[in-house]
Structures are given as C-alpha cells and as structure tokens.
Amino acid sequence: xxxxHDDGVLLDVRNLNVSYGGNPAVIGMNLTVRAGQITGLIxxxxxxxxxxxxxxxxxxxxxxxxxxxxxxxxxxxxxxxxDAEWRPLRGAVVSMVFQEPLSALNPTMTIGRQxxxxxxxxxxxxxxxxxxxTIALLRKVRLPDPERRIGQYPHQxxxxxxxxxxxxxxxAGRPELLIADxxxxxxxxTVQARILELFRAIADDTGIxxxxxxxxxxxxxxxxxxxxxxxxxxxxxxxPTNDVxxxxxHPYTKALLAALPGSVPPRQPLRVLPxxxxxxxxxx
Amino acid sequence: xxxxxxxxxxxxxAGGVTLRIPALARYCAARVGSSIVELFVLSLIVFLAIRLxxxxxxxxxxxxxxxxxxxxxxxxxxxxxxxxxWYVQYWVWLAGVLHGDFGESITTxxxxxxxxxxxxxxxxxxxxxxxxxxLIIGIPFGLISGAKKGRVADVIIRGLSFVLISLPPFxxxxxxxxxxxxxxxxxLIGVISFAENPLGNLQLxxxxxxxxxxxxxxxxSRYTRSSxxxxxxxxxxxxxxxIGTSDRQIAVISMRNALIPVTTVVAVELASLIGGTVxxxxxxxxxxxxxxxxxSIKRSDYPSVQGAIFVIGAVYVVLNLLVDLLYPxxxxxxxxxxx
Numbered sequence: 033x034x035x036x037h038d039d040g041v042l043l044d045v046r047n048l049n050v051s052y053g054g055n056p057a058v059i060g061m062n063l064t065v066r067a068g069q070i071t072g073l074i075x076x077x078x079x080x081x082x083x084x085x086x087x088x089x090x091x092x093x094x095x096x097x098x099x100x101x102x103x104x105x106x107x108x109x110x111x112x113x114x115d116a117e118w119r120p121l122r123g124a125v126v127s128m129v130f131q132e133p134l135s136a137l138n139p140t141m142t143i144g145r146q147x148x149x150x151x152x153x154x155x156x157x158x159x160x161x162x163x164x165x166t167i168a169l170l171r172k173v174r175l176p177d178p179e180r181r182i183g184q185y186p187h188q189x190x191x192x193x194x195x196x197x198x199x200x201x202x203x204a205g206r207p208e209l210l211i212a213d214x215x216x217x218x219x220x221x222t223v224q225a226r227i228l229e230l231f232r233a234i235a236d237d238t239g240i241x242x243x244x245x246x247x248x249x250x251x252x253x254x255x256x257x258x259x260x261x262x263x264x265x266x267x268x269x270x271x272p273t274n275d276v277x278x279x280x281x282h283p284y285t286k287a288l289l290a291a292l293p294g295s296v297p298p299r300q301p302l303r304v305l306p307x308x309x310x311x312x313x314x315x316x
Numbered sequence: 317x318x319x320x321x322x323x324x325x326x327x328x329x330a331g332g333v334t335l336r337i338p339a340l341a342r343y344c345a346a347r348v349g350s351s352i353v354e355l356f357v358l359s360l361i362v363f364l365a366i367r368l369x370x371x372x373x374x375x376x377x378x379x380x381x382x383x384x385x386x387x388x389x390x391x392x393x394x395x396x397x398x399x400x401x402w403y404v405q406y407w408v409w410l411a412g413v414l415h416g417d418f419g420e421s422i423t424t425x426x427x428x429x430x431x432x433x434x435x436x437x438x439x440x441x442x443x444x445x446x447x448x449x450x451l452i453i454g455i456p457f458g459l460i461s462g463a464k465k466g467r468v469a470d471v472i473i474r475g476l477s478f479v480l481i482s483l484p485p486f487x488x489x490x491x492x493x494x495x496x497x498x499x500x501x502x503x504l505i506g507v508i509s510f511a512e513n514p515l516g517n518l519q520l521x522x523x524x525x526x527x528x529x530x531x532x533x534x535x536x537s538r539y540t541r542s543s544x545x546x547x548x549x550x551x552x553x554x555x556x557x558x559i560g561t562s563d564r565q566i567a568v569i570s571m572r573n574a575l576i577p578v579t580t581v582v583a584v585e586l587a588s589l590i591g592g593t594v595x596x597x598x599x600x601x602x603x604x605x606x607x608x609x610x611x612s613i614k615r616s617d618y619p620s621v622q623g624a625i626f627v628i629g630a631v632y633v634v635l636n637l638l639v640d641l642l643y644p645x646x647x648x649x650x651x652x653x654x655x
Contacts, residue, residue, distance in 0.1 A: 089558055123560035130558075135551040140573050140648055150559040185648045201559055 449529025458540025
C-alpha cells in the first residue's frame with residue numbers, strides 16, 4: 033500500500049468517480065502529487081476541481097458518493113474512511129488552504145489562538161512550546177512582526193496577511209500534502225504574486241506536495257510543475273506545465289488560453305469560451 | 317453596529333494598542349450621548365402623545381351628574397397648569413423629571429414619582445428573575461439543539477419550545493392557582509417586601525417569574541439554536557475541520573460566536589417585561605409597572621400615564637445602552653470600529 037509513498041507520491045488517485053445524488057461531478061479522474069512538487073488543477077467553476085480537493089481531505093458532504101480504483105494520501109488508503117478515521121489525518125498528513133482568508137478564520141479568536149489550536153490538535157509540539165512554535169510558523173510564512181500579530185484578530189489584518197495566517201494554520205500539523213483551493217483568487221495581484229512565491233518556497237524547502245486548484249491559467253502557469261486541465265468532471269489534458277501550455281493542446285486547453293485577456297489586441301472584444309459546459313448544467 | 321468589512325493594508329496598524337483605547341472611549345462616549353438624545357426624544361413623544369388623547373383631565377374632578385361651569389373648569393386647568401402653552405408645560409414636566417419629580421397624580425393623593433418608585437422594583441425583580449430562568453432554560457437547550465441539528469434531541473427541544481411559546485402565560489398561571497386553591501397549600505399571590513423578608517420575597521416572586529421565563533426561555537432557545545446553526549455553517553468551521561479539530565471542540569468554539577447576538581435579543585425582551593407583564597401582575601396581584609400603567613389609563617390620570625410610559629421607555633434605552641457598552645467585551649470586532 034505504501035509502495036508509492038516511498039517514491040514520494042503523496043496523492044495517488046486512479047479512476048476517481050464522485051457523484052452528488054446521482055449527478056456525476058468527477059468522472060474517471062487520475063491525479064498524482066509528488067513530494068516537493070506543485071500540481072496544478074485547472075478548470076471552470078463546476079468542473080469538479082474543488083470536489084477533488086475536498087475528497088482528498090475527507091470533507092465531502094455525506095451524500096457524496098466516492099469510488100476509485102486507488103485513492104491514497106501519503107501512502108494511506110483513504111477510500112471509505114469514516115469522519116473519525118479522517119480526523120487524525122486532517123492537518124497532520126493532509127491540510128488545506130481556502131479561497132477567502134477573512135471568512136476562513138474565526139472572527140472572535142486571536143490568530144495566535146487559532147494557530148495554537150492547529151498545533152494542539154495533533155500535539156505537534158509540547159504545550160509549553162506552543163507560543164514559540166506559533167511565532168516560528170508565522171515567520172515561516174513571512175508574516176512581519178509575528179509577536180504582535182498573535183494577539184490580534186482577523187479583522188485587524190489585510191487579506192494577504194490573513195492568507196499567510198491560514199497557510200501557517202495548515203502547516204502547523206506538519207502535513208505532507210497541502211491542498212490549496214483557489215488560495216489567491218480573493219487577493220489583489222501584487223499580493224497574489226507574493227503568496228505564490230510562498231507556496232513555491234514551501235514546496236521547495238519542506239518537500240510538501242501541493243495540489244494547487246485554480247481557474248486562473250496565469251497563476252497555474254507561474255507556479256505549477258505539472259498541470260491537469262478539467263472539464264465537466266473529466267481530465268482532458270495532463271502533463272508538465274510547459275507541455276500543456278505550449279505543446280499540442282486539447283481543444284479546451286486551447287480555448288482557455290485564447291480567452292486570456294493578454295492574447296487579444298487592445299480594443300478588441302475578449303474571446304469567450306465556446307459553451308463547453310452545456311453538457312453538465314446540473315454539476316456544481 | 318459591527319463592521320466586518322473588507323480589510324486593507326492601511327488597516328494594519330489600526331489594531332495597535334495606541335489606537336484601541338481612544339477608539340473604545342470614543343465608541344462609549346458616542347453611545348452614551350445618543351442614549352441621552354433618545355431619552356429626550358422619548359420624553360417629547362410621550363408628552364405630546366398624551367396631549368393628543370381626546371378628553372379633558374378636568375372631567376375627573378367632577379362626578380357624572382355635576383355640570384361644572386366654565387369658570388370651575390378653568391380653575392382646574394389653572395391648578396393643573398393646563399392653561400399654559402404646551403411647550404411651557406413640557407418644560408416644567410421635563411425639569412421635574414430631571415430632578416426625579418414626575419408631578420402629582422390627579423386621582424390619588426400620592427406623587428407619581430413615589431408610586432413609580434414603589435412599583436418599579438417589583439417589575440424589575442420580576443423581569444430579572446424571569447430573564448434568569450429564561451437564560452438557564454434557553455441557552456443550554458438552544459445550544460444542544462443547534463449542535464445536534466436534525467437529531468432526536470433537536471426535534472424534542474424544538475417541539476417543546478414551540479409548545480411553550482404558544483402557551484399563554486396567564487393560562488398556566490390560572491391553572492396553577494386553581495390547582496393550588498383546592499388545597500391552599502402554598503401562598504402564591506401578592507408580594508412581600510424584600511427589605512422585610514428577602515427569602516419570602518424571592519419565593520413568592522419565583523412562580524410568576526418562572527411562568528414568564530418559560531415562554532421567554534423557549535424563545536431564547538430557538539434564537540440560540542438558529543444562531544449556532546448559522547455559525548456552524550460559516551467557512552471558518554471548515555478551516556477548523558481541515559486542521560483536524562473534533563466536532564465537540566468546534567461546537568464549543570462556535571457557541572461563543574453564536575451567543576453574541578443572543579445578548580441583544582435578551583436585553584430587548586427583558587425591557588419588554590418591565591411594562592409588559594400586566595396579565596401576570598394581575599393574576600398574582602403584583603403591584604408592578606404594567607398594572608400601574610393600566611390603572612392610571614383607566615382613571616385618566618394623565619401625569620401617572622405619562623410618568624409610567626416614560627420610565628418603561630427609558631428602560632429600553634438604558635438596556636440597549638448597556639448591551640452596546642458590553643459588546644466590545646464580548647465581540648472583539650467592535651473595538652476598533654468607530655461608532
């Protein structure tokens with residue numbers, strides 16, 4: 033079971049099918065994330081990319097049906113685990129960063145206590161070392177002035193700073209795999225670039241494997257080592273980022289690239305995607 | 317009141333110790349200031365509303381078969397100060413109220429202020445005890461119900477609270493009195509002065525307070541439940557799950573957030589109990605503010621009506637002020653937001 037783990041495969045998904053009440057959201061998906069590597073997962077909203085992220089955290093709603101030939105997280109077979117069985121894995125083996133950092137944090141708790149909670153959940157460090165470790169984590173995610181920040185509440189920080197706090201929380205349990213679901217979408221462009229650098233540094237420095245979910249080709253092209261393009265729950269193209277973006281392309285990948293604003297001369301109407309989604313209106 | 321607005325980089329230093337204390341002081345000063353304005357507006361509305369009621373207070377000074385002359389009526393008006401323009405009357409009344417003098421009752425020999433001072437403590441005691449019962453009942457059941465949404469405990473609690481909300485308090489009260497009257501085992505009616513017999517006073521007040529507290533508690537329970545259910549659906553809960561937090565601990569964390577808005581609801585409900593318990597006061601013969609108001613209205617004793625309404629309204633203003641001043645302590649977001 034853990035043979036792949038030795039090769040540094042942290043997420044191994046073969047023929048994954050997820051459906052919500054009979055409506056398929058993910059069909060026959062294959063996906064691999066390796067240690068120190070960032071795998072991009074790109075698609076429109078409704079393409080099923082977030083479903084895969086939530087499936088890898090065991091956070092899908094109860095009515096979701098998950099089937100796969102193989103579904104391992106850091107070498108552990110996670111198919112059919114109960115919520116209680118998932119809990120020790122969450123944060124300690126696989127962790128997640130969400131889109132909207134302000135709402136992802138509890139407004140009435142200081143950020144120091146929220147990170148401390150993540151540390152205590154898995155007894156990552158002894159109780160008397162929690163404060164020091166919290167500050168160390170905030171340093172790691174390059175939040176300035178962490179000693180002061182730990183006493184502050186989420187509304188006192190900016191979006192970029194909050195996302196660093198959320199990332200610190202995700203890293204607190206020392207996970208091997210990190211799922212980042214649109215982590216820069218809610219941030220403005222300059223902040224976005226710095227958060228992307230941080231993800232790159234985390235993968236390079238700690239060897240954590242990252243599944244980076246985004247609808248933004250620009251973001252994916254900057255950060256991902258490999259990319260999988262999703263459409264209507266199906267992976268239409270997969271491979272090293274450079275090959276996917278510049279090699280022979282699936283028509284959908286081509287259409288996505290053509291829709292980037294930079295590909296159109298000024299004062300010309302932007303290109304829109306042909307209606308690839310008509311087939312799957314019921315999916316979300 | 318709260319502003320969870322989008323944060324920006326310029327907000328970074330707003331939370332520092334340097335700015336927090338002045339911001340908090342400014343917030344408190346602004347709230348106290350607006351409460352004073354509210355009290356003035358309240359006094360003006362109460363005064364004018366009473367003047368708009370048709371009928372002549374002088375009528376109360378004559379019996380039905382008397383036919384007073386215009387002179388006699390004018391004499392009464394002059395005695396009551398009603399011959400002066402309304403703004404002069406208002407000013408005289410307001411100046412009196414500021415000194416604790418609510419004027420003379422025209423149907424009883426006692427000053428209005430003295431009557432209110434005698435009755436208000438009973439109403440306050442009844443309302444506070446009812447609120448205490450409501451919190452003891454409503455908060456735990458509401459939290460259990462919300463945390464176990466859709467399970468058996470939730471269904472039972474919701475059903476029970478529905479029954480308690482629908483049940484008129486006077487019905488319960490009358491049923492209990494009737495049942496007690498068969499044996500006359502307990503004294504349930506009337507009041508005992510707290511100064512003379514504190515324990516007896518509390519014992520006697522407990523039953524009406526409990527009856528009021530049951531319905532109020534059911535309401536608190538429902539509100540607490542929906543507040544917790546909403547909070548548990550907020551995105552931060554997903555973050556907590558993503559770091560491996562147990563459901564039990566998530567519920568504990570969420571409860572704190574869920575109880576913040578309950579404070580306001582409880583305060584408003586508590587205020588409404590000060591003047592709004594006429595029926596229970598009647599059933600248990602408690603000389604409270606509600607029955608004082610009703611009796612005064614029946615006797616067309618306009619200075620008493622005016623005084624009672626003003627005091628009951630002032631309780632709302634003061635309780636709202638207290639909650640707003642309490643908010644920075646229970647909700648950290650209020651600290652740096654300008655009022």
